[in-house]
Amino acid sequence: MTTTGPLLIAYDGSPNSRTAIGTAAHLLPGAAAVVLYARQPLESLAAHLEGHPALEDLRGIDAATLNASERIAAEGAELARKAGLTADPHVSSTLATAAEAIVEAADGLGARAIVLGSRGRSGVTAALLGSTSAAVLHHTRRPVIVIPPSGEDLA
Numbered sequence: 416m417t418t419t420g421p422l423l424i425a426y427d428g429s430p431n432s433r434t435a436i437g438t439a440a441h442l443l444p445g446a447a448a449v450v451l452y453a454r455q456p457l458e459s460l461a462a463h464l465e466g467h468p469a470l471e472d473l474r475g476i477d478a479a480t481l482n483a484s485e486r487i488a489a490e491g492a493e494l495a496r497k498a499g500l501t502a503d504p505h506v507s508s509t510l511a512t513a514a515e516a517i518v519e520a521a522d523g524l525g526a527r528a529i530v531l532g533s534r535g536r537s538g539v540t541a542a543l544l545g546s547t548s549a550a551v552l553h554h555t556r557r558p559v560i561v562i563p564p565s566g567e568d569l570a
Contacts, residue, residue: 420525422448422500425517425547426491431532433494435562439530440498442560448502449524450491453516454484455509481508514550521557528558 424439426432439448488504495502505524507516521529533548548561 420447420527421503422446423517423521423524423526423529424448424450424491424495424502425513425529425531425551426450426452426488426494427513428452428487428490429532429534431534431562431564432491433532434564435530435532436491436495436500437498438562439560440495440500444499446500448492448495448500448530449505449520449526450488450495450502451505451507451517451520452484452488452491453507453509453513453520454481455511481506484508512547512550514547514554517547517551518555521555526557528560529555530560530562532562533564 422439422443424432424436426436436450439446484506485504488506492502492504505520507520509516509519511519517529517531520526529551531548531551534546548559552559552561
């Protein structure tokens with residue numbers, strides 16, 4: 416595994432993902448980063464509508480969500496640059512889970528580490544809703560930095 420690739424920072428626009436960007440910039444000032452927004456296209460639904468007139472509407476909705484996804488990734492990259500990182504936006508558009516998309520993107524980019532925020536779920540909530548950070552930890556061979564949702568600065 417390479418240690419010279421960019422950081423992969425998972426970003427979804429949430430306060431926790433914003434905290435992850437700020438903390439990554441504090442811990443690794445000036446690092447090269449790719450800010451990833453993982454989206455799930457509407458392809459699985461589209462497969463069931465083949466030949467149906469609603470399919471064209473669905474394609475328009477999917478194009479709009481792709482545009483929104485690109486804006487979210489660009490917003491995250493801008494936050495990272497303002498925090499002192501060298502950052503580029505990236506959108507993953509796959510039917511995989513967010514965790515799978517993060518691991519796949521990190522592998523494809525040769526990322527030296529994965530940074531992501533934690534929602535802070537525990538107990539039954541975590542069991543029912545799952546944990547993207549836990550899934551990433553269990554499915555990658557790269558270092559993973561999980562930032563808790565404390566909102567406190569590291570001074």
